[in-house]
Amino acid sequence: MTNAPAPAPVPSSAQAIPPLPPVLLPSLTGLRFLAAFLVFGFHLHAGGLFTGTGAEGVLEVVFGQGATGVGFFFLLSGFVLTWSAREGVPARVSLRRRAAKVLPNHLVVWVAVFAGLAWLGGVSVLAGVAGLFLLQAWIPVQSIYFGVNTPAWSLSCEAAFYAAFSPLLALVDRVPRRRLRVLAVVLMGSVVLVPVLALPLPAGLEYWFVYVFPVTRALEFVLGIVLARLVRAGLWPRLRLWQAGALAAAGYVASGHLPGTFGYVAGTVVPLALLIPAAAMADITGARSPWRNRVAVFLGELSFAFYLVHQAVMRVAEGRHGVGLPTAIGISVALLVGSLVPAWLLHRLVERPAQRLLLRPRAPA
Structure with a gap:
C-alpha cells in the first residue's frame, strides 16, 4: 500500500494554496455523481411524475x-478534508479550498432561485436570509430549512462542519492508532442510535433531528475523518471495491424497509462507511475501479453544481401526473439534461474561475 504523502512546507503569504497530496482519489470524484444522481432520482420519484x-x-x-446520498457527501467531506490535510499546513488551507468551491456556486444559485420565487410571489424573507447565510438547517421549521433552494440545507450542515474541522481533527489525531477502529465503530453505532433518541419527539421535529440537524449529522462527518486516518495509517482491512459496492447497494435497498426514521441515515451509514475507504484504496493500490474513468470523473466534477441546481429545474414539472410512461420518461430525461447543462455552465463559468481567483497567490505584505 502507498504510504501517506509526505508533509509539505508551510506556504508563505506569497504562495498559492498548495496542491492536493500526490495520491489523488478520482474514484471518490466519480462516486460523487452517483450520490447526486440518486438524490435527483429521489426528488423525481417524490414529485409523483410517474404516478399511474x-x-x-x-x-x-x-x-x-435516494436521499441517503446526502450521507455519502457528509462522510466524504470529512474523509477528503482529512486526506488533504498535511502536517505543518494550517487547516484553514483546506477550508479555504473548500469554500472557494462551495460558496460562489451557492450564492449564484441562491440569487437565481430567490429572484424567481420572488417574481412568482412565493418566497419567505426569513427562509431567504437563513438560506443565504447557510443557517437554515439549525431552524426546525420545514419551510425554512427546505426554503428557497431546497438542496442547500446540506450546505448549512457542511458550513458548520468546516468551521469545526480543525478542532475535530485535532481530537481525532489524539486517538491512538490502535483505537481508531473502535472509534469508527462507536461513531457508526451513535448514528444508528440517533433515531432512538428522536422517538419521543413530534413527527416533524423527529425528522429534523434525525435528517437535518447539523449536530446529529456531524457524526457522519467525524466518521469520515476517522476513516481517512485509518486509510492513511494503513489500518483499513482488505475489502475490494466491488464487495463494498455490493454491500452498499444491499444496504441502500434494505434501508427502505426499516421502521420510522431509521431508514433516513442509520440504515446506510455502515455500508457507506465501507464504500468510501474501499474506493480510496482502489485508487491508492491501482486496483480496478469503474468510477475512475474519464466520464465518471467528469460527471463527478459537475456533481456539486448538479446537486445545487437540479431541484430548481424540476419545479417546471411540478404537478404533472397521469401523463403516461413514455411521456414521463421523456420529461425525466429532459429534466436530467436540463440540470446537467446549467451545472456544466455553473462549473465552467462560476466554480472554476472563482477557485482560480480565490486561490491565486497573494502578493507579499
Missing part, C-alpha cells in the same frame, strides 16, 4: 432511498 404509469414500484426500489 405502472413504474412506481421500480422507481421506489431504485430511488426510494
